[in-house]
Amino acid sequence: xxxxxxxxxxxxxxxxxxxxxxxxxxxxxxxxxxxxxxxxxxxxxxxxxxxxxxxxxxxxxxxxxxxxxxxxxxxxxxxxxxxxxxxxxxxxxxxxxxxxxxxxxxxxxxxxxxxxxxxxxxxxxxxxxxxxxxxxxxxxxxxxxxxxxxxxxxxxxxxxxxxxxxxxxxxxxxxxxxxxxxxxxxxxxxxxxxxxxxxxxxxxxxxxxxxxxxxxxxxxxxxxxxxxxxxxxxxxxxxxxxxxxxxxxxxxxxxxxxxxxx
Numbered sequence: 001x002x003x004x005x006x007x008x009x010x011x012x013x014x015x016x017x018x019x020x021x022x023x024x025x026x027x028x029x030x031x032x033x034x035x036x037x038x039x040x041x042x043x044x045x046x047x048x049x050x051x052x053x054x055x056x057x058x059x060x061x062x063x064x065x066x067x068x069x070x071x072x073x074x075x076x077x078x079x080x081x082x083x084x085x086x087x088x089x090x091x092x093x094x095x096x097x098x099x100x101x102x103x104x105x106x107x108x109x110x111x112x113x114x115x116x117x118x119x120x121x122x123x124x125x126x127x128x129x130x131x132x133x134x135x136x137x138x139x140x141x142x143x144x145x146x147x148x149x150x151x152x153x154x155x156x157x158x159x160x161x162x163x164x165x166x167x168x169x170x171x172x173x174x175x176x177x178x179x180x181x182x183x184x185x186x187x188x189x190x191x192x193x194x195x196x197x198x199x200x201x202x203x204x205x206x207x208x209x210x211x212x213x214x215x216x217x218x219x220x221x222x223x224x225x226x227x228x229x230x231x232x233x234x235x236x237x238x239x240x241x242x243x244x245x246x247x248x249x250x251x252x253x254x255x256x257x258x259x260x261x262x
Contacts, residue, residue, distance in 0.1 A: 001028050001029075001071065001102060001104070001260070001261040002025060002026060002027050002028050002029075002258060002259070002260050002261070003027070003028065003029040003030075003031070003101075003104070003106065003149065003151070003226070003258070003259050003261070004021065004025060004027050004029070004030050004031065004242075004256045004257060004258040004259070005030075005031040005032075005033070005108065005151035005152050005153075005224060005226055005256070005257050006021065006030065006031070006032055006033070006224075006245075006252070006254060006255075006256035006257070007032075007033040007034045007110070007152070007153040007207075007224060007252060007253075007254035008032045008033070008034060008035060008252050008254075009034050009036070009252040009253055009254065010034070010035070010036040010037075010252075011032060011035040011036070011037060011042060011043065011064075011066070012036070012037055012041065012042075012043055013250065014250065014252060015043040015046060017245065017250070017251070017252070018030070018032070018068075019046050019047075019050070021242070021245060021256050022050065022052070022068070023050075024242075025242070025256070025258050027068075027258070028069065028070055028071045028101070028102070029067065029068065029069045029070075029071065029101045029104075029106060030067075030068040030069075030256075031065075031066070031067055031068075031106060031107075031108035031151050031152060032064075032065065032066040032067075032068065032108060033064070033065050033108060033109070033110035033152045033153045034063065034064060034110060034153065035056065035058050035063075035064030035065065035066055036058070036061050036062065036063075036064055037058050037061065037064055038058050038059065038060065039056050039057070039058055041058070042054065042056045042058065042066070047068060050070075051070050052068050052069065052070045053068070053069050053070070053072075053073040054066060054067070054068055054073075055067045055069075055073055055076040055097060055099050056097070057078045057079075057094045057096075057097045058094050059093070059094045062093075062094075063093050063094040063095055063110055064094045064110075065094060065095060065096060065097045065108040065109070065110050065152070066097065066108060067097055067098075067099045067101070067106060067108055069099070069101040069102075071101050071102035072100070072101050072102050073099050073100075073101060074099065074100045074101075075098075075099060075100045076097065076098070076099045077097070077098040077099070078096075078097055079092055079095075079096050079097075080096055080098070080107070080131065080132060080135045080136075081131075081135055082130075082131030082132070082134055082135050083095070083096055083128065083131050083132070083135075084124065084127045084128055084131055086112070086120075086121065086124045093112075094110075095109065095110045095111070095112065095128070096108070096109050096110070096132075103147060104147045104148075104149060104232060104261075105139075105146060105147060105148045105149070106148075106149045106151065107148070107149065107150050107151065107152070108151065108152050109132070109150060109151065109152035109153070109154070110152055110153050111125065111128065111129065111152065111153060111154045111155045111156065112124055112125040112128050112155065113125070113155050113173065114155060114173035114174070114179065115173065116172075116173065117171065117172070117173060117176060122173060125155070125173075125179070125182075126178055126179070126182055129179075129182035129183070129185070129186070130182065130185075132150070132186065133182070133185045133186045133189055136148070136150060136186060136189055136190075136191060137189040137190065139229075140189065140190045140229055140230075144230070144231075145231045146229055146231060147228075147229060147231050147232040147235070148191070148228070148229040148232060149226060149227070149228050149229075149232055150186065150191055150226075150227040150228075151225065151226040151227070151257070152224065152225075153207075153223060153224050153254065154183060154223055154224065154225050155173075155174060155223055156174055156175075156179045156180065156182070156183045156223060157169075157174050157175050157180075157221050157222060157223055158180050158183045158184065158193075159180075159201075160175075161201035161202040161222075162201065162205070162221060162222035162223070163175060163220075163221050163222075164203075164205070164214075164218065164219040164220055164221070165219070174221065174223065186227060187227065190229060190230060191227035191228060191229060192227060192228055192230070192233045193225055193226070193227055194226055194227070194228045194232075194233050194236040194239060194259055195225065195226050195239040195241070195257055195259065197239070198238055198239040198240065199239060199240065199241050201222065203218065204222060204241065205218075205220025205221055205222045205241075205255075206220070206221070206222050206223060206224035206241055206254055206255050206257055207220055207221045207222070207223050207224065207253060207254045207255070208220040208221075208246060208253060209253060210253055215246055215247075224254055224255070224257050225257070226239070226257055226259050228259075232261070235261040235262050236259055236260070236261060236262075237260050237261065237262040238259070238260040239257070239258065239259045239260070240257075240258045241255050241256075241257055241258075242255050242256040242257075242258060243255050
């Protein structure tokens with residue numbers, strides 16, 4: 001079984017690339033983030049023709065998450081129970097969707113960016129991560145053998161090896177101790193980063209900003225992760241970052257992250 005996660009940065013403009021990633025990696029499940037469309041706007045015809053089912057949650061031109069599967073798509077859940085909202089009035093955003101695919105409970109997650117330190121969105125990000133950690137710990141407590149994957153764009157670089165220049169990010173989000181602690185809290189709850197052992201750093205990234213020629217200069221960040229419960233982590237036999245997908249005209253600024261299960 002092969003599962004990938006990818007911040008597609010607008011699925012309507014990149015559906016051809018989505019189909020290419022599905023085919024190139026022979027994916028059973030693809031988790032998308034930042035689809036940037038409502039449910040009725042998601043391009044589904046090509047997916048159906050290839051035997052894939054879709055579960056999508058999108059409210060407008062911002063955010064949006066999806067699960068694409070050819071091995072079953074059951075028990076779809078929009079958001080996790082403790083997921084906070086944002087805005088005035090406060091409302092849930094399209095940042096999390098879960099489904100069961102061939103016995104694996106997958107979650108496509110688009111963690112809030114945080115924007116700037118001390119911005120309300122930064123505190124929202126920490127609250128969001130705390131809610132995810134608490135709920136995920138509860139799922140494992142209820143069933144220690146559960147196969148759960150928490151994957152997506154985490155908008156956190158957990159270590160200095162995950163950014164091209166730590167000094168460049170001083171005073172900015174994604175690298176602050178509270179954010180890194182929030183990421184580590186999910187790991188400590190029992191969810192292992194199953195990609196890092198197969199893609200060791202430094203210099204290995206999943207995101208490169210469009211500006212300043214960051215990609216050709218290899219100035220990126222590793223902020224897209226797949227965290228697996230113990231039972232699922234034991235099944236992982238390989239993991240890759242599809243850096244080639246970041247190349248060429250019309251590419252997303254993120255690369256797909258692929259894991260293979262035995």
